[in-house]
Amino acid sequence: MKLGARMMKTGLAVGIALYVSNLFGFISPLLAAIAVVFSIQPTIYRSYQSIIEQIQGNTIGALIAIIGVYTLGNDPFIVGFAIIIVIGVTTGMKMNENTIALAVVAVIALMDSTDQTFMYFAFSRFTSMLLGIFAAFVVNLVFLPPRYETRLFNKIDLASTDILQWLRVTTRQLSDEPALKYEITRIQDDVRWIDHTYLLYSEERTYFKGQAFAKGRKLVLFRQLITTTKKSFDVLKTFHRLDDKIEQIPEEFQDAVVNELDKLISAHEKLILSLKGRIKNVHKQSLRRIEDPDIPKLVERLIHVYEESNNPDKLVFLPLASQLMEYHDQLEKLKRLLKSYQTHHKEAYIQTTQK
Known part of the structure; x- marks a missing residue:
């Protein structure tokens, strides 16, 4: 207990x-x-x-x-x-x-x-x-005042880790169907708890003007973290729904999807690690340059596949293209927010671990 x-x-x-x-x-x-x-x-x-x-x-x-x-x-x-x-x-x-x-x-x-x-x-x-x-x-x-900032980050971190691990497995068609179905249900519950914890964190009051501004900036960053996590979860659910139809698209394009999604996953992981303070500032730019995903180009290739084929069943992959674009856009927005936050507010770090 x-x-x-x-x-x-x-x-x-x-x-x-x-x-x-x-x-x-x-x-x-x-x-x-x-x-x-x-x-x-x-x-x-x-x-x-x-x-x-x-x-x-x-x-x-x-x-x-x-x-x-x-x-x-x-x-x-x-x-x-x-x-x-x-x-x-x-x-x-x-x-x-x-x-x-x-x-x-x-x-x-x-x-x-x-x-x-x-x-x-x-x-x-x-x-x-x-x-x-x-x-x-x-x-x-x-007694025991709650630390919702740390609790919220830990919940987001755990949910994101689970989602990204399952994305890697699912895109390679290695996932066990019953296990993935159970995990999707569990992660949905985790996401609801994240929303609830965010609400509790947003209700915590500050007593000084400077603290209020710092809290507001953290709320914006956390809200974008949650939105990005939800978008990655949407991508996972879409891959799960299309698992038995993946073979309808050319293998070359399948490889391109896996490669670009791996870049998205790596970028997402690095942003969370950066929040934890586990990535050196001198390495961030080079890592970003090497592994920057190009989702718009991938979507253009997908449209080209549609144009070359008369099979209407391939239209089922349009939602996947849409989800990938939204995930990419939210990840880029999170990257800009985090860069601005870490550049201009280094002293107002997010508490990612219990003191």
Whole structure:
């Protein structure tokens, strides 16, 4: 079992909430623990948003519960009616699902039957839930702050490595069909996680103007890295779909496709290695000059093959030509962005490994 940072923070926050609740003699420490579970967030910014929204949601739930008890009582059907109202109000305010759920918990907890003075009972339970919300916020803020920049780069690096390896194997018709089909599904999941991690990274807030500009430049570079990775994946999926039709084109052109794609793959790999700081600056220009791919010329040759043949089945390779061109264009754009970034912002390096 792998213990993630969020799991550890949830357990720690629950422990803190229960300890403080017992220390101050709260009636319902369990409510503080429940509030923690609903309030823990993956980023500090989301945690800040969550604490504001959770306080609003719980206040709404508490007010409706108190009004309901004093006007209609706490009959089970009255509790259900109060919950309907709370859900309607919080949904109308476009609060997230966790906030709505915790507001509902607040209504149930406050409208529960008790022999104690109702206002004291309600205040104690409401305070317990606020304690859980604050405990989650403090733990999110202080303990194990996420490093989404490093995590995002590592996810892109791993996905790109898998895609480029499978491209090399597939273009030589050496790939195992079931294995490749499984890997394509897995890589699709990886790409979705990359998009999610990019969103979390973009939500991380900076506190100084200079940091904001540096973060913006990194976001542009990461967005292009992700776009290029997706284009390489599109090429892999296209080769997979056309695997049984590759033999319809001349062997000479097949060799040209493999050679040019190998150059694209090498260029893609070098850009990622350059981001890692594993390529010396004095060698970059010579390497680029030797292995620069010429995809437009390859596409012209493909069109020439179509013109020489009357076989309409060969039109199925037009999507491949399109995907190769798009991959090439995005790779060139990434190359220009990376060159500009490394030339003008050497001090603002991307954190590719954990400190």
